[in-house]
Amino acid sequence: MSDANVNVGRQSEKTFVQQWAEAWNGFWFRPSAPHTLAVMRILTGLMVLYSHTVWTLEFGGFIDEKLLPLGYRANLFGSQLESAFAWSHFDWLPPALGMPAHLIGLLAVVWFVIGWQTKVVSWITAALVISYANRAAGALFGLDQILAFLTLYLAVGNCGGAFSIDHWIKLRMRTEHNANKPSPWNTIATRLIQIHLCIVYLFAGMGKCQGDTWWNGEAIWGALASHEYQTVNMTFMADHMWLVAVITLVTLFWEVSYTALIWPKLTRPIMLAIAIPMHLSIGICMGMMTFGLVMLIANLAFIDPDWFRRSRQTD
Amino acid sequence: MSSKKRKQKRRVPAEIKPSTTQQPTTPTQGHPARTEGTTAMAGAPSTFTSWPIWKRSVASALILAYLFVLIIGPLSNPIASQHLTAPIASTLSPLHRSLFMGHGYRFFAPNPGDSHLVQYKITRGDGTQFQGRFPDRDTLWPRLLYHRWFMLSETIFAEHAQTPSPNEFKKLNKKKRDRVELLKKGGRLKLADEVERKRAVGEAEYERTIKRIKALVRATGKFLLERHDGEEIEISVVTRTIPFPAEVRQGADLDDEVFLRYPANAVIGRFKKSDFTSSIDDKESAQ
Numbered sequence: 001m002s003d004a005n006v007n008v009g010r011q012s013e014k015t016f017v018q019q020w021a022e023a024w025n026g027f028w029f030r031p032s033a034p035h036t037l038a039v040m041r042i043l044t045g046l047m048v049l050y051s052h053t054v055w056t057l058e059f060g061g062f063i064d065e066k067l068l069p070l071g072y073r074a075n076l077f078g079s080q081l082e083s084a085f086a087w088s089h090f091d092w093l094p095p096a097l098g099m100p101a102h103l104i105g106l107l108a109v110v111w112f113v114i115g116w117q118t119k120v121v122s123w124i125t126a127a128l129v130i131s132y133a134n135r136a137a138g139a140l141f142g143l144d145q146i147l148a149f150l151t152l153y154l155a156v157g158n159c160g161g162a163f164s165i166d167h168w169i170k171l172r173m174r175t176e177h178n179a180n181k182p183s184p185w186n187t188i189a190t191r192l193i194q195i196h197l198c199i200v201y202l203f204a205g206m207g208k209c210q211g212d213t214w215w216n217g218e219a220i221w222g223a224l225a226s227h228e229y230q231t232v233n234m235t236f237m238a239d240h241m242w243l244v245a246v247i248t249l250v251t252l253f254w255e256v257s258y259t260a261l262i263w264p265k266l267t268r269p270i271m272l273a274i275a276i277p278m279h280l281s282i283g284i285c286m287g288m289m290t291f292g293l294v295m296l297i298a299n300l301a302f303i304d305p306d307w308f309r310r311s312r313q314t315d
Numbered sequence: 316m317s318s319k320k321r322k323q324k325r326r327v328p329a330e331i332k333p334s335t336t337q338q339p340t341t342p343t344q345g346h347p348a349r350t351e352g353t354t355a356m357a358g359a360p361s362t363f364t365s366w367p368i369w370k371r372s373v374a375s376a377l378i379l380a381y382l383f384v385l386i387i388g389p390l391s392n393p394i395a396s397q398h399l400t401a402p403i404a405s406t407l408s409p410l411h412r413s414l415f416m417g418h419g420y421r422f423f424a425p426n427p428g429d430s431h432l433v434q435y436k437i438t439r440g441d442g443t444q445f446q447g448r449f450p451d452r453d454t455l456w457p458r459l460l461y462h463r464w465f466m467l468s469e470t471i472f473a474e475h476a477q478t479p480s481p482n483e484f485k486k487l488n489k490k491k492r493d494r495v496e497l498l499k500k501g502g503r504l505k506l507a508d509e510v511e512r513k514r515a516v517g518e519a520e521y522e523r524t525i526k527r528i529k530a531l532v533r534a535t536g537k538f539l540l541e542r543h544d545g546e547e548i549e550i551s552v553v554t555r556t557i558p559f560p561a562e563v564r565q566g567a568d569l570d571d572e573v574f575l576r577y578p579a580n581a582v583i584g585r586f587k588k589s590d591f592t593s594s595i596d597d598k599e600s601a602q
Contacts, residue, residue: 028378029364029371054459062463066538071530075523077412078405085412130415138470138531139463142422148415184366188374196385200420203389207424214426222427222557227569228450228465229430231458235569238560287458 028191031182034161035308036300037189038115038180041122041159043297044150045113047290048129051143052106055132062136063090064098073137088135089127115164122155146294149196157189162309186305193301198259200298205255214252217245223286231287251278262302275299384410392419429576430465430555431472433535437545445543448553471535472552474528475583484521488514528583536586546588551581 061067070091077083093101105128111117112125129151133144160166161180213219221244224234237244254274261267275296283292364371384407391404404417411417437445449468455461479487491514498507536548554576558567567573 024375025364025371029366029374031365051459054457054463057457057460058463061538065534067467067534069530069534072527072534075527075530078408078520082408082412085409087413130413133415134412136463139467141462141466142420143459145415145418145420152414184364184374188378192381195382199386199389203420204422204424207419207421209425211425214424218560219423219427221560223423225557225560225563225569226427226430227555227574228432230569235563238563241560244560288462290459290462 028188029184030187031184032187032190033182033305033309034158034180034186035163035305036303037154037157037159037186037305038162038164038167039308040150040193040297040300041115041118041154042113042163043300044147044154044294045109045125047143047294047297048125048147048151049106049109049113051147051290052102052109052128052132055136056102056106059099059102062139063102063132064095068136068138073135076137086134086137088131090131090135115160115166118160118164118166119158122151122159126151126155141288141291143288143291143294146200146291146298150193150294150298153189153192153196156192157186158183159189161186190301193298194262197298197301198262201255201258205252205258208252208255214248217241217248220244220248220251226286229286229288232285234285250274254278268302272299272302385416387411388417389419389421392417393421427557429557431469431476432553432555433468433471434551434553435536435539436549437539437543438547439544440546445545447539447543467535468552471531471583472554474524474531475552476578478521478524478528480580481525488518491517532584533586536584537591540586540588540591548584548586549582550584550586551577552583553577553581 055063058067073086074080074083077086089101090098105124108121108124108128111121126148129144129147133140133148136144158180161183167180208214208219211219213222218241221237221241223229224237224244254271258271262271279292279295279299281292282295283289366374387400387404387407388411391400395401395404404411408417432448432450434448435446437447439445449455450461450465452461455464491510495507495511495514498504498510532550536550539545539550540548556574556576558569558571558574563569
C-alpha cells in the first residue's frame with residue numbers, strides 16, 4: 001500500500017470518528033428549549049396527582065401496609081440488601097405521620113404541576129413516585145413504571161423553564177432576560193425519555209413476538225374479551241375477526257418498529273399518529289385510561305419544543 | 316460549486332447538517348427568539364453545544380453508564396442469561412431498586428391471558444355468610460382504584476400458582492439431593508458442589524417465596540375481615556378464561572360463570588379473627 005493510500009485511510013478514519021463525535025454531541029448536548037418538557041411536566045404532574053389522590057382512597061391498605069405488609073416486601077427480592085434499596089419514605093415514618101406526609105406530598109405535586117420552585121419539587125415528585133411504587137409493590141402496573149422514569153428525567157431537564165410560575169416570576173422581575181433559554185440539560189432529559197420509551201416499546205413488541213395469538217391475529221380479541229379489563233362492550237368484533245387480525249398485526253409491527261421509525265422525520269408523524277388511537281383505545285375499551293394517557297404523554301418527547309412555543313405565541 | 320466542495324457535502328450525513336433556518340450560534344449569542352426555538356430533535360455539530368469538552372466527556376460517560384443500567388432491566392426480566400445478564404442484573408439491583416427500574420416492559424406479552432380473581436367467604440358473628448370477589452367493578456371506583464385491586468389479585472394468584480406446594484417441593488428437593496449424592500459417589504465432586512450450590516439457592520428462594528405468600532394472604536384476610544366485620548374468612552383464587560369468538564357469537568356473556576375455573580388448590584387461606592392478635596401478627600409478618 002502506498003503512503004498516499006495510508007494517509008487517505010487515516011484521514012477517512014479520523015473523519016468517521018469525528019463524525020461520530022459530532023453526531024453524539026449534537027444528539028445529547030445541543031441546547032434545546034424547555035417547552036416540550038414544560039408541557040410534559042404539567043401533564044405528567046396531573047397524572048401523578050390523580051394517581052396519588054386515588055391512593056388516598058385506600059391509603060391504609062396499599063400504602064399503610066395493611067394489604068402489602070413488610071413481610072411481603074422484605075422477601076420480594078433476591079437478597080435483604082436488594083430489598084433495603086427498594087426504599088420508601090413511609091418506611092422511615094411512624095404510622096401516625098403517614099397520612100400527613102401523604103398530604104404534604106400531594107401539595108408538592110401541585111407545585112410541580114404549576115411550576116413553582118420547580119427545580120426542587122421536580123426531584124421531590126420523582127422521589128415520591130418511586131417511594132410509592134416501592135411501597136405498593138404488588139398493586140402496580142405499567143402506569144407506575146412510566147411515571148417513574150418521566151418524573152425522573154423531567155427533573156434532569158429544566159421542565160419549569162416555560163408554562164410555569166417560575167418562568168412568570170422571572171419575566172416579571174426581569175431577573176433573567178431569556179428565562180426559558182435553551183440548555184443541554186433539556187436535550188439530555190428529552191433524549192433519555194425518547195430512548196427509554198423506545199426500549200419500552202421494543203421489549204413490549206419483542207415479548208409479543210413470542211406469543212401465538214400475536215401471530216394468528218387473535219391477541220386483540222384476548223384483550224377486548226377480558227371481562228376484568230372491559231369498559232366498552234367490543235364483543236361485536238367477534239363478527240369481524242379480520243379486523244381484529246388487522247389491529248393485532250398493526251400493533252405488533254408498530255411496537256417492534258417504533259425504535260427505528262420514530263427517529264426519521266418522514267416516519268415520525270405516522271408513528272405518533274398511530275400511537276394516539278392505539279393508546280386511547282387501551283384507555284377507552286380496556287379501562288386503563290391512565291396508562292393510555294401516560295404513554296401518549298411520553299410520546300410528546302418526540303415533538304419539537306418550537307411547536308409548543310409557536311402554539312403559545314399564536315394564542 | 317467546486318468538485319471538492321460537492322464531495323465534502325456528500326460526506327456529511329443529513330442528520331448532522333445545521334438547519335438552514337437556524338443560526339449557528341451558541342444560545343448566549345444572537346436574538347433570543349431565534350435560539351429559543353432550537354430543536355432537540357435534529358442533531359447538530361458540536362459547535363452548537365455550549366458545554367466545554369471536559370463537561371461533555373463526563374456527561375457522556377455518565378449517560379453511557381446509565382443506558383447500560385437501563386437496558387439490563389428488560390434484558391434480565393423476566394428471563395435472564397445465567398452466564399451474562401443475571402449476574403450483571405444482580406450487581407446492578409441496588410440501582411434498579413432505588414430508582415424503580417429494571418422492569419421487563421412485556422405488556423400483554425407473550426399473549427393477553429386469563430384474568431385472576433380473589434374470592435372470599437366471610438362468616439359474621441351472627442352466623443350469616445357473605446361472599447365477595449376482587450376486583451369488583453360494582454364497588455371499586457374510580458377505575459384506577461379498581462385496577463390496583465385487580466393487580467393485587469393478579470399478584471396473589473401469580474405468587475400462589477407459580478409456587479409448588481411444600482410436598483411437591485420436598486420431592487423435587489429430594490431428587491436434587493439424590494443427584495448430588497450420585498455425583499459424589501461417581502467421583503465428580505466439582506459438579507456435585509455446583510449442583511448442591513444451585514439446590515441450596517433454590518431452597519432459599521422457595522422459603523422466601525413461601526414467607527412472602529403467607530404474609531400477603533394473611534394480610535389480605537385480616538384486611539377483609541376488618542372491613543366486613545367478620546369472624547372467619549376463607550380466601551380462594553379463581554381464573555376467568557377468555558371466551559372464544561364463536562362462544563360470544565352464540566350469545567355467551569363475558570361474565571358467564573362457565574368461564575370461571577377453580578384450580579384444585581383454589582383455597583389459599585382460612586383465618587379467624589382471633590388469629591390476628593396484634594403483636595404476634597406484626598412479628599410474624601416481618602420475619
